[in-house]
Amino acid sequence: TVEDALLEEPSVTGVSTQVGYEPGGHYLGARGALDVNQAELAVSLTPRTAREETMWAVMDRTRALLREIPGVTVAVVKEKGGTARSTTAAPIDVRLSGPDAGLLDALGDEVYARLQAVPGIANLYKSWALDTPQIDVALRRERAAELGLTGKAVAAAVYRALEGEAVTAYRQADRRDLDVWLRYAQADRDDLTALQDVHLRGANGASVPLREVAELNVRLGTRVVTRENFQKTQDVLGFHYGRPLSDVVADVRAALEGMETPAGYRIELGGEQSDFQEARGRMLRALAMGIFAVYLVLVAQFRSFKHPLTIMVAVPLQFIGVAAALLIAGKYLSMPALLGIILLTGTVVNNSIVLIDYILARRDQGMALHQAIRESVSVRYRPIMMTAFSDIAGMLPLALEMAVGAERFSPIATVVIGGILAATLLTLIVVPTVFMLLEQARVAAEKPLPLRT
Structure with a gap:
């Protein structure tokens, strides 16, 4: 049986099977199975620290295992629990909407056939069928x-x-x-x-x-016909493996191009990628607002528009470290990574503030420009590096995924470590250089032109 096959897995500690569903469970929580020839199995794994492979590796092997069991026609393997990803129906979701259930089911069959040819899609199924x-x-x-x-x-x-x-x-x-x-x-x-x-x-x-x-x-x-905005809907859902989700979604779009739909019917691509793109837009707006808010605070603090711009030069420097850290760690740009970038925006400017404030204080005491810059970097180097490395040390356990469940939020730590490391090192070079160039340009502009006779 399926249960016996799953229990032979070394990482599986228990299997709970449910045939049928509680009232409202399937419609509200997508729990349970609709028919007597369907079942939902909840599989419990050993703690992550007690196994060498990830949960997703076990899921991939389970998919291959279920394909070999006679009688299993559709096997959907997905994670379950209170995580951001588990609240999405599936990473790939093609939604069809229209007035007639029969025509929707026929269109769903065509979409299903087209998606089967896309490499990297697993567990393809329809949300309902006229069967x-x-x-x-x-x-x-x-x-x-x-x-x-x-x-x-x-x-x-x-x-x-x-x-x-x-x-x-x-x-x-x-x-x-x-x-x-x-x-x-x-x-x-x-x-x-x-x-x-x-x-x-x-x-x-x-x-x-x-x-x-x-x-x-x-x-x-069918036992269930879903509706949205008074229109019947059917979803063709699937999971991805072996390829980045963005690449799979791009191939799905290409597979659906040219598919004709009758008047009154519509095909939309949703799922995890669509949710990410929507959330990414909100995150980028939040990032822009955060940068602008930091600039306004600096303007009020320094009573100048020029010096805050010099300080904000450190913000784009963080992206060098962010890209390098994600590449080295083998992670993709995700929602936690975007959260880490927003967190960095308010952190990396601290070193610039310390440098510029020290330079301005020495300039007010009459010190020459180059001497003030050299002394600023020399005096502030140690506290800047100590602050940076203490931040990095605090993020290392999360980046190394030492705690159970840390996989979800490790991109935050990865981004913060890479961004702080790059921004700190480059700030000591770039920010004083930019300040010196702007000051030299200001002095040159204030210098009176020679009189001609």
Whole structure:
């Protein structure tokens, strides 16, 4: 079985299986399985410190394992828990919307076939499909009205025949009462002819068979049809492996190009990449606002527009270290990395403030420009480096992922370490140089022009 195969994994400590779902669980929390031929398995792993491989390596091996088990047609392997990534349905999400469920399902099949050819996609599946046999009861309204029957009464009679109704209770002396349900036998529930003979009570009390007021047909349907903005939607979802998500999404866009959709139907690409792009825009706006706020504070502090600009030269220097740190650590630009960049913006300017403030103080005492710059770097070098290395030392445990769950936020520490290291070293060279050039330009501009006779 699937459980036995999973328990043979050395990193797996336990497997919990759920067939079916609690009311509201599937719709609100995407928990449980809809049909009796579906199951949801929650797999518990050993602590990360007790295994050498990552959770994602175990997931990749589990996908390959499930492909070898007979009878498993769709196997979706994803992480679960209170993490940012687990709240997204899937990294790749192609959403189709339109008025007709049948046409949506056909379009979903075409999208599914196109995405299967994209390298790097795993666990491709549709959010729902028209594959469940259902009984369609088409009411003959005029005939029903003649017999004094309403659609509600007909639906209630069919429900009682199929699902049953509590007709009495079995009383027990020392236990709670047990409801006694009455419904059609299984053989009659499976027989469409028998269901057509369900008796209804007309307005005059006469018994009327269901076939008199309704037509029953078996058709393929689904237990769940999702909607958004009053439009039916279907999602084709998948996970990525072996390639960066951005590259896979680019190939998905190329695969969907040229796909024709009828009027009133739309295809949108969502998922983790779409969420990241949306959040990245907000983060970049926050970064710009942070840089501007720092500049305004410096203007108020130095009572100058020029010196704060010299100090802000340290901000772009941090990106050299950020890029190098991400490259060395093998990490991508992610939301935690963007948070680290915003954090750096208010940190890397501190060294520039210390240098410029010392230079200005010595200049006010009458010291020459070059001498003030040399003394500033010489005197402030040690405290600047001590501050930088203390910040780096504090971030090292997170960057090295020494704690369980640190994988999520290690890009923050990686970015901060690289940015502080590069900005600190370059600030000692670039900021004094820029200050000297601006001061020389100011002196040259204030120098009076020679008179000509």
